[in-house]
Amino acid sequence: MPTHDSPAPAHSAFPIRHSEDLGKLVRQLRAEQGLLQIDLAGLAGTGNRFIVDLERGKPTLQLQKVLDVLDLMGLEVFVRSKGGNHHDE
Numbered sequence: 001m002p003t004h005d006s007p008a009p010a011h012s013a014f015p016i017r018h019s020e021d022l023g024k025l026v027r028q029l030r031a032e033q034g035l036l037q038i039d040l041a042g043l044a045g046t047g048n049r050f051i052v053d054l055e056r057g058k059p060t061l062q063l064q065k066v067l068d069v070l071d072l073m074g075l076e077v078f079v080r081s082k083g084g085n086h087h088d089e
Contacts, residue, residue: 020057
Protein backbone atom coordinates (compact mmCIF):
# COMPACT_ATOMS: atom_id res chain seq x y z
CA MET A 1 0.00 0.00 0.00
CA PRO A 2 1.26 3.48 -0.69
CA THR A 3 2.42 5.61 2.18
CA HIS A 4 2.25 9.36 2.56
CA ASP A 5 5.85 9.41 1.34
CA SER A 6 5.22 7.32 -1.78
CA PRO A 7 2.19 8.25 -3.86
CA ALA A 8 0.32 5.53 -5.71
CA PRO A 9 1.50 5.23 -9.30
CA ALA A 10 -1.19 4.96 -11.95
CA HIS A 11 -2.52 1.44 -12.46
CA SER A 12 -1.13 0.20 -9.13
CA ALA A 13 -2.72 -2.62 -7.17
CA PHE A 14 -2.65 -2.92 -3.40
CA PRO A 15 -3.86 -5.84 -1.31
CA ILE A 16 -6.72 -4.83 0.98
CA ARG A 17 -7.06 -7.31 3.82
CA HIS A 18 -8.70 -5.10 6.43
CA SER A 19 -11.17 -2.24 6.30
CA GLU A 20 -8.45 -0.01 7.77
CA ASP A 21 -6.26 -0.69 4.69
CA LEU A 22 -9.00 0.57 2.41
CA GLY A 23 -9.62 3.59 4.63
CA LYS A 24 -5.97 4.63 4.52
CA LEU A 25 -5.91 4.32 0.74
CA VAL A 26 -9.10 6.37 0.34
CA ARG A 27 -7.79 9.06 2.69
CA GLN A 28 -4.47 9.30 0.84
CA LEU A 29 -6.04 9.44 -2.62
CA ARG A 30 -8.66 11.98 -1.52
CA ALA A 31 -5.90 14.24 -0.21
CA GLU A 32 -3.87 13.77 -3.42
CA GLN A 33 -6.97 14.78 -5.40
CA GLY A 34 -7.19 17.96 -3.31
CA LEU A 35 -10.57 17.09 -1.83
CA LEU A 36 -11.82 17.63 1.70
CA GLN A 37 -13.98 14.93 3.26
CA ILE A 38 -17.02 17.17 2.90
CA ASP A 39 -16.20 17.66 -0.81
CA LEU A 40 -16.02 13.92 -1.43
CA ALA A 41 -19.23 13.38 0.52
CA GLY A 42 -21.01 15.96 -1.64
CA LEU A 43 -19.72 14.47 -4.88
CA ALA A 44 -20.68 10.96 -3.75
CA GLY A 45 -24.10 11.97 -2.46
CA THR A 46 -23.36 10.67 1.02
CA GLY A 47 -23.12 12.29 4.40
CA ASN A 48 -19.78 13.50 5.69
CA ARG A 49 -20.00 10.88 8.48
CA PHE A 50 -19.90 8.11 5.85
CA ILE A 51 -16.59 9.40 4.44
CA VAL A 52 -15.15 9.81 7.95
CA ASP A 53 -16.17 6.24 8.81
CA LEU A 54 -14.81 4.90 5.51
CA GLU A 55 -11.42 6.54 6.08
CA ARG A 56 -11.32 5.22 9.65
CA GLY A 57 -11.91 1.69 8.38
CA LYS A 58 -15.32 1.10 9.90
CA PRO A 59 -16.06 -2.51 8.91
CA THR A 60 -19.86 -2.25 8.80
CA LEU A 61 -20.36 0.31 6.03
CA GLN A 62 -22.73 -0.44 3.15
CA LEU A 63 -20.72 -2.19 0.46
CA GLN A 64 -22.49 -0.53 -2.47
CA LYS A 65 -21.86 2.93 -1.06
CA VAL A 66 -18.18 2.07 -0.58
CA LEU A 67 -17.97 0.81 -4.16
CA ASP A 68 -19.68 3.97 -5.42
CA VAL A 69 -17.15 6.20 -3.61
CA LEU A 70 -14.23 4.15 -4.94
CA ASP A 71 -15.61 4.42 -8.48
CA LEU A 72 -16.04 8.16 -8.08
CA MET A 73 -12.39 8.39 -7.03
CA GLY A 74 -11.28 6.52 -10.14
CA LEU A 75 -10.65 3.19 -8.42
CA GLU A 76 -11.77 -0.28 -9.44
CA VAL A 77 -12.19 -3.32 -7.23
CA PHE A 78 -11.03 -6.75 -8.38
CA VAL A 79 -11.25 -10.01 -6.47
CA ARG A 80 -8.79 -12.74 -7.36
CA SER A 81 -7.54 -15.96 -5.87
CA LYS A 82 -4.45 -15.79 -3.76
CA GLY A 83 -1.43 -17.41 -5.36
CA GLY A 84 -1.21 -21.00 -4.14
CA ASN A 85 -2.28 -20.62 -0.50
CA HIS A 86 -6.03 -20.33 -0.04
CA HIS A 87 -5.97 -20.60 3.76
CA ASP A 88 -4.16 -17.35 4.66
CA GLU A 89 -6.06 -14.58 6.42
